[in-house]
Amino acid sequence: MAEPYGPHSDHSEQPDGNRYGERLVVRSVPVPDPGADFLAEIPDPAAVAWVRQAAGLAGWGEAARVTLPTGADRFTAAEKWLREVADSADIDDAVRRKGSGLVAFGTFTFDDTSEGSVLVVPRAILGRDGTGNAWLTTITPEGGCPWTPAPFEPPLAPGDIRWHDGSLSGLEWQQAVGEAVRRITHSDELRKVVLARDVYASADCPIDARVLLRRLAVRYPGCYTFAVDGLVGATPELLISRDSWEVSSLVLAGTTPRGATQAEDSALASALLGSAKENEEHEYAAASLRDSLSPLCAAMYVTPRPELIRLPNVQHLGTRVHGTLAAPRSALALVAAVHPTAAVGGTPTDAAVEVIRELESMDRERYAGAVGWVDAGGNGEWGIALRCAQLDGNKARLFAGGGIVAGSDPAAELAETESKLRPMRNALEQAD
Numbered sequence: 143m144a145e146p147y148g149p150h151s152d153h154s155e156q157p158d159g160n161r162y163g164e165r166l167v168v169r170s171v172p173v174p175d176p177g178a179d180f181l182a183e184i185p186d187p188a189a190v191a192w193v194r195q196a197a198g199l200a201g202w203g204e205a206a207r208v209t210l211p212t213g214a215d216r217f218t219a220a221e222k223w224l225r226e227v228a229d230s231a232d233i234d235d236a237v238r239r240k241g242s243g244l245v246a247f248g249t250f251t252f253d254d255t256s257e258g259s260v261l262v263v264p265r266a267i268l269g270r271d272g273t274g275n276a277w278l279t280t281i282t283p284e285g286g287c288p289w290t291p292a293p294f295e296p297p298l299a300p301g302d303i304r305w306h307d308g309s310l311s312g313l314e315w316q317q318a319v320g321e322a323v324r325r326i327t328h329s330d331e332l333r334k335v336v337l338a339r340d341v342y343a344s345a346d347c348p349i350d351a352r353v354l355l356r357r358l359a360v361r362y363p364g365c366y367t368f369a370v371d372g373l374v375g376a377t378p379e380l381l382i383s384r385d386s387w388e389v390s391s392l393v394l395a396g397t398t399p400r401g402a403t404q405a406e407d408s409a410l411a412s413a414l415l416g417s418a419k420e421n422e423e424h425e426y427a428a429a430s431l432r433d434s435l436s437p438l439c440a441a442m443y444v445t446p447r448p449e450l451i452r453l454p455n456v457q458h459l460g461t462r463v464h465g466t467l468a469a470p471r472s473a474l475a476l477v478a479a480v481h482p483t484a485a486v487g488g489t490p491t492d493a494a495v496e497v498i499r500e501l502e503s504m505d506r507e508r509y510a511g512a513v514g515w516v517d518a519g520g521n522g523e524w525g526i527a528l529r530c531a532q533l534d535g536n537k538a539r540l541f542a543g544g545g546i547v548a549g550s551d552p553a554a555e556l557a558e559t560e561s562k563l564r565p566m567r568n569a570l571e572q573a574d
Contacts, residue, residue, distance in 0.1 A: 165284040166205055166263070168233040170242040175276045176268065181359060183268055185292040187350045190247040190264055191369045192515050192523060193359055197272030198367075199241050199515060202292060203265025205281035210250075210259040217478035217512075220248060220261050224474070227263065228518035232284065237277040240385060241269045244518040245279065248474075249370040249527065250511040252482060253495065258507055260371050265289065297353045300536070301346030303570050308340030308539070309504035315339045315559075316552035318501040325497060326548050334426045335488040335497045338543030339559055340504055343570055345536045354531075357569040361454060366514075366525045373508050375530025376565055378453055381512055382480060383523045384473040389465045391435065394451060395427035395485045395545055396420035396459035399561050411450050411457055419549040420459060424448050427545070428461040430484035430491070438479060439465035455564045472520030477512045486510040486526055486543070507532065509541035529565045540566045 176183055178196035190201040208223045210216040224246050235243040245267055250259040266289065267279040280289040310318065315337070322335045351369045358376040359367040365376040380392040398414040401407030414420055428444070436442050442465035451460035471479075487510075488494020498506075509532075514524030531538040542562035544555045 166231040167282050168244045170235040170237045170279040173278045180270050181356050185294040189351045189369045193367045199269050201264030201267040205265045206263040214254045216259045221474040247370045247515045249373050249508045249513045252506040252511040297350045300349045304344045306342040319552040319555050322546045333489040335494045335546045341540050343538040348536050349533050354569045372533045377525040377528045379526040381524045381526050382476045387467045391463040393428045393431050393461045394458040396424040398457050423545040424459040426489040427485035434480040440468040441466045456561050473516045473522035477524050531566045
């Protein structure tokens with residue numbers, strides 16, 4: 143039995159009878175390509191997924207799970223737990239591609255003091271690389287029942303949706319933005335604070351994650367559509383990708399809506415690229431990621447100026463980062479080094495997080511935290527949990543935020559959050 147992390151570790155009996163430290167049998171084999179709509183293969187609502195451009199991973203069931211302690215060391219605790227699970231596992235990987243073999247999906251809270259960070263090893267994972275290669279990984283406890291396909295439960299739409307204010311009304315949130323602007327203006331230190339808000343949805347029926355995943359993946363193919371432990375979304379922001387010695391990231395900050403016409407769209411894009419306020423907000427985010435990652439890299443390239451990233455609902459300023467590691471570090475260790483970036487926290491980080499705790503009047507939980515997957519070799523992809531909702535039966539809690547700097551206008555910031563809420567609103571309300 144592996145050594146526990148301490149009094150906060152989760153060693154209770156896990157789904158399917160698995161206990162912490164129990165030896166897992168992992169088998170990855172090639173399978174016929176299920177096609178671009180491979181999310182439709184998930185047999186039950188308890189889905190995990192990480193998909194972009196019709197490629198990625200879709201899983202179901204739970205072979206192992208750990209709820210991590212609060213604190214900045216929760217990433218280290220996750221890495222230790224997965225290493226111990228992998229070291230004891232019987233892994234036979236006939237595929238040997240990125241995402242095959244033992245894989246854990248994870249979602250981490252934004253704030254060190256919040257509870258709810260988890261790693262989950264599914265019972266089955268269907269992988270697809272988009273070039274005709276597909277595979278199935280099955281994970282079972284040693285000595286347990288052999289893996290068999292789960293019965294397929296047809297996904298059901300949530301029905302009519304009713305909307306409710308979150309922790310703050312729109313007017314109250316604008317007042318919080320105004321207070322943040324005041325503090326930035328009168329501070330010698332504080333430069334940027336990312337303020338978020340939440341809204342609640344109630345549905346006629348339990349909300350099936352698979353329905354939202356498929357709707358989001360079709361509407362936002364360039365985003366990373368994800369589901370882990372009831373947190374579902376489509377994030378445009380890649381926090382860290384690690385493939386052997388190579389790492390990459392896409393930093394987004396600075397936002398404008400899409401135009402109703404091509405001319406209006408181009409005008410909005412030009413205004414975004416030329417906006418001093420939006421470029422200031424973006425530079426804080428890009429510098430935050432660069433400064434955190436560069437000490438870990440032997441070489442690093444950062445695009446010299448922001449590029450335009452167009453999504454169906456908004457346009458962002460984006461900076462791409464590529465590096466080569468100076469020493470072996472897992473994807474989880476890299477996430478720990480860069481979270482939270484100024485794209486979701488602020489500048490400087492510690493001061494901004496204190497303002498967030500005071501002015502948002504809510505616990506973000508896993509919104510704006512890291513979400514993604516990691517394999518037994520430490521490779522993986524992690525995004526920032528944006529454009530997302532936490533599901534709970536027939537209820538959902540949606541989140542959106544924006545970077546506040548000295549030149550921010552509260553009404554404009556509220557409108558920006560409405561644009562960012564639209565992907566999840568539409569996914570819930572869309573008629574099949």
